[in-house]
Amino acid sequence: MHTLTYLSDPDLAGLYWPAVVTGLAIATLCSLLSVLVVLKRLAFIGQGISHAAFGGVGVAAVLGLVGSTAAAATAGQFLVVLAFCMLAALLIAWLSERGGTEADTAIGIVLVGAMALGAILLHQAQGRGAVVSVETFLFGDILSVGWADAVIGWAVAAGVFAALWYTRRRLIFWTFDQTVARALGVSDRAMNTLLMILLALATVTAMKLAGVVLATAMLVLPGAVALRLSHRSGPVMALAVVAALAGVLGGLLLSFELNWPTGASIVGVLAGLFAVARLIEVIRGGRAVAG
Amino acid sequence: MEGERLGVLGPNGGGKSTLLKLTLGLLTGYAGTIEVFGVTPEAARKGRMIGYVPQRTRAELGFPLTAWQVVEMGAAVGVSPWRSLSREHRETVRRSMEVVGAEALAEQTIGSLSGGQLQRVMIARALACRPRVLLLDEPTVGIDVAGQKQFADLLKHLHDVLGLTVVVVSHDIRTVAAGCDRIACLSRTLHSHVAPEGLTPAVLAEVFRHDVAAIFGEVHVDAHSASACSDPSHRT
Numbered sequence: 001m002h003t004l005t006y007l008s009d010p011d012l013a014g015l016y017w018p019a020v021v022t023g024l025a026i027a028t029l030c031s032l033l034s035v036l037v038v039l040k041r042l043a044f045i046g047q048g049i050s051h052a053a054f055g056g057v058g059v060a061a062v063l064g065l066v067g068s069t070a071a072a073a074t075a076g077q078f079l080v081v082l083a084f085c086m087l088a089a090l091l092i093a094w095l096s097e098r099g100g101t102e103a104d105t106a107i108g109i110v111l112v113g114a115m116a117l118g119a120i121l122l123h124q125a126q127g128r129g130a131v132v133s134v135e136t137f138l139f140g141d142i143l144s145v146g147w148a149d150a151v152i153g154w155a156v157a158a159g160v161f162a163a164l165w166y167t168r169r170r171l172i173f174w175t176f177d178q179t180v181a182r183a184l185g186v187s188d189r190a191m192n193t194l195l196m197i198l199l200a201l202a203t204v205t206a207m208k209l210a211g212v213v214l215a216t217a218m219l220v221l222p223g224a225v226a227l228r229l230s231h232r233s234g235p236v237m238a239l240a241v242v243a244a245l246a247g248v249l250g251g252l253l254l255s256f257e258l259n260w261p262t263g264a265s266i267v268g269v270l271a272g273l274f275a276v277a278r279l280i281e282v283i284r285g286g287r288a289v290a291g
Numbered sequence: 292m293e294g295e296r297l298g299v300l301g302p303n304g305g306g307k308s309t310l311l312k313l314t315l316g317l318l319t320g321y322a323g324t325i326e327v328f329g330v331t332p333e334a335a336r337k338g339r340m341i342g343y344v345p346q347r348t349r350a351e352l353g354f355p356l357t358a359w360q361v362v363e364m365g366a367a368v369g370v371s372p373w374r375s376l377s378r379e380h381r382e383t384v385r386r387s388m389e390v391v392g393a394e395a396l397a398e399q400t401i402g403s404l405s406g407g408q409l410q411r412v413m414i415a416r417a418l419a420c421r422p423r424v425l426l427l428d429e430p431t432v433g434i435d436v437a438g439q440k441q442f443a444d445l446l447k448h449l450h451d452v453l454g455l456t457v458v459v460v461s462h463d464i465r466t467v468a469a470g471c472d473r474i475a476c477l478s479r480t481l482h483s484h485v486a487p488e489g490l491t492p493a494v495l496a497e498v499f500r501h502d503v504a505a506i507f508g509e510v511h512v513d514a515h516s517a518s519a520c521s522d523p524s525h526r527t
Binding site: 039040165166167168169170172173175176177178179180181182183184185186227230231232233235236 | 315317336337338339341343344345348349350351353354355356357360361364365367368369370372400402403413416417420
């Protein structure tokens with residue numbers, strides 16, 4: 001068992017344990033959000049925000065915050081990428097609300113624009129001698145995850161949980177029935193902004209392990225799996241957490257044992273869980289709940 | 292007037308939706324002054340004075356929520372996040388479901404309800420906010436004649452039991468004639484303000500700019516039994 005060796009060998013444990021602890025934070029953080037993402041059909045905007053993170057990585061690389069697992073560099077990179085993702089979310093909202101652009105077109109434009117900017121800035125940073133692997137940011141790299149990422153991951157998870165708990169009544173009402181919630185004084189702008197901030201936080205946290213291309217999977221698949229298996233809110237939440245934890249831990253196990261890329265392994269396990277959940281739904285003769 | 296049932300009748304494009312949005316404080320930039328119970332529409336909205344049931348719900352019916360949880364949203368929306376829902380809140384939810392005859396649906400998931408059941412749950416949710424006025428936008432769109440009769444009965448029941456002010460906005464003559472005490476006809480301007488019995492072919496023709504009675508049959512109104520229907524024998 002490579003897994004036991006990696007996690008118990010004093011020389012290797014320091015490399016792999018941070019990934020496990022960060023993975024658990026990401027699973028917890030993304031699981032509940034993913035239910036909202038699926039029900040509110042936010043998968044594509046999640047994709048837009050996560051790809052925008054690549055532009056943020058480019059900015060961080062130019063600022064010299066990439067390529068180190070030092071706590072200061074990790075925190076700096078996190079903040080720069082987070083700020084970039086939020087700007088991208090605001091730009092998408094502005095283009096679609098005020099700019100007369102369809103929402104999916106706005107997402108598509110910001111997505112490719114940010115990717116292009118990221119590629120140019122990373123190229124510039126590499127030209128100045130920075131050691132930056134583009135693949136690390138696109139698909140994630142377990143060895144780039146340090147203890148600072150684990151601390152940030154759990155801090156973000158706690159913050160997201162606190163925000164979800166505090167806004168639970170207004171947020172659930174608004175996501176369920178925006179028209180009536182608005183008529184009862186729930187602010188569209190406040191709820192939209194909150195969701196975008198939470199999505200950006202989750203994406204930037206998940207990016208280290210899964211990469212910008214695969215991070216969205218964590219924000220879609222756990223909720224999609226849970227909604228195939230139950231129509232009740234309590235069980236759906238619990239199943240989303242279980243699916244996310246199974247995806248991350250199963251993916252890490254596959255990655256350790258078979259030396260597969262970690263992000264792809266996690267997504268593979270989650271996609272497998274979705275297939276099984278769908279099969280169970282079909283056998284039960286149930287209908288698809290959403291998405 | 293408080294406690295009455297007002298029907299707002301008008302053709303498509305007559306300004307009904309605009310009037311609703313203005314009343315709900317969702318449209319700004321208008322000339323003049325609008326007051327809802329003596330305050331601005333924005334303040335009325337934030338004070339949850341208006342229970343709103345929109346035309347054709349745009350709610351996400353795939354949500355894993357029971358009818359009870361949906362009605363509970365109405366009671367809980369103004370409650371501080373630090374407080375849990377009290378027994379009084381739960382009692383409000385129960386009574387709201389009871390008054391619309393939806394108590395048996397409490398544990399059903401929202402996506403499994405029929406159109407009529409869903410409408411009752413949505414009205415119960417609006418009632419659970421404890422509003423001073425209930426605003427129903429095109430409540431009978433897509434509902435068959437039997438459903439429209441049930442709706443008229445429900446409106447009368449709400450009025451009798453709760454004494455609530457109800458505003459029904461519709462382009463459907465039968466919907467506003469049934470169970471409303473007064474009718475305002477809106478076609479860009481507010482044309483007339485009549486009792487249901489006053490919906491004569493001449494008034495309808497003026498509002499709809501068309502000889503409605505000739506197409507639709509005359510509207511027979513019995514305000515006391517709160518029922519109305521078009522006479523099929525008058526159809527062309």
